[in-house]
Amino acid sequence: MKIIIKPIQFELKEDVELDVSDDITINSLAEAVYNKKPELGINLDFMFRGKKLETDKTLKDAGVKEKTKLMVYKSAETKPIPVSNTDLARKELYSQGHDQVLTDKILKTINKIETLSVQEIIDKSLYFLNSFKKEGSY
Numbered sequence: 001m002k003i004i005i006k007p008i009q010f011e012l013k014e015d016v017e018l019d020v021s022d023d024i025t026i027n028s029l030a031e032a033v034y035n036k037k038p039e040l041g042i043n044l045d046f047m048f049r050g051k052k053l054e055t056d057k058t059l060k061d062a063g064v065k066e067k068t069k070l071m072v073y074k075s076a077e078t079k080p081i082p083v084s085n086t087d088l089a090r091k092e093l094y095s096q097g098h099d100q101v102l103t104d105k106i107l108k109t110i111n112k113i114e115t116l117s118v119q120e121i122i123d124k125s126l127y128f129l130n131s132f133k134k135e136g137s138y
Contacts, residue, residue, distance in 0.1 A: 004069040005033055010040060022060040026053045030079065033072060042079050047071040086113055089121035098129050
């Protein structure tokens with residue numbers, strides 16, 4: 001479902017449109033906003049119908065429906081910035097001494113990478129990196 005995020009207390013004045021599932025938690029919604037607009041940060045709270053949404057509730061539980069507009073503002077709580085499995089795999093491949101430019105190109109070609117575990121991403125990447133080494137083009 002599509003929802004509209006209206007930033008308040010931010011320099012950003014335009015709304016952010018997200019396409020999310022109605023069973024996403026408010027905490028995960030903060031990550032989705034961060035992924036789309038990192039300049040807002042990860043420390044976010046949301047308001048709907050004049051009330052702060054609880055972080056462990058889902059959008060469905062909060063009564064949020066298609067095209068609902070939620071207000072987003074800076075949270076007093078500090079939350080860690082999420083690190084994706086792709087970023088963790090990238091860091092591991094770099095630490096193994098693999099070429100960063102080639103590694104980044106390979107990571108961009110892996111289908112549905114966001115659904116894979118760190119080890120699956122590393123394994124798929126190593127397959128291609130080792131192929132390039134054997135061919136002498138790396």
